Amino acid sequence: MNAEYPTTTDAGISGQVDETRPDLSNSNVREDLALTGRCALVHLPSGRTCLLPLRHPGPCDFHGPGEAADVVSASH
Numbered sequence: 001m002n003a004e005y006p007t008t009t010d011a012g013i014s015g016q017v018d019e020t021r022p023d024l025s026n027s028n029v030r031e032d033l034a035l036t037g038r039c040a041l042v043h044l045p046s047g048r049t050c051l052l053p054l055r056h057p058g059p060c061d062f063h064g065p066g067e068a069a070d071v072v073s074a075s076h
């Protein structure tokens with residue numbers, strides 16, 4: 001297989017950022033929400049937070065700070 005290996009020396013550079021998981025590249029988690037068992041990832045450009053369960057399938061579903069506060073207060 002090595003004989004037909006393409007000369008992609010830049011593969012390690014361009015392939016480093018996992019663009020399919022932007023939530024991981026700038027992983028900002030609200031700890032108060034994370035403690036309630038939520039995904040709690042913060043969408044930095046909007047400041048909204050994912051309220052789905054931890055390790056939920058599919059993309060994050062971001063909600064505003066009001067809804068996030070409801071989840072936190074409901075867990076106490």
Ligand SMILES: [Zn+2]
Pocket residue numbers: 039040041050051052056059060061
């Ligand atoms: Zn999420």
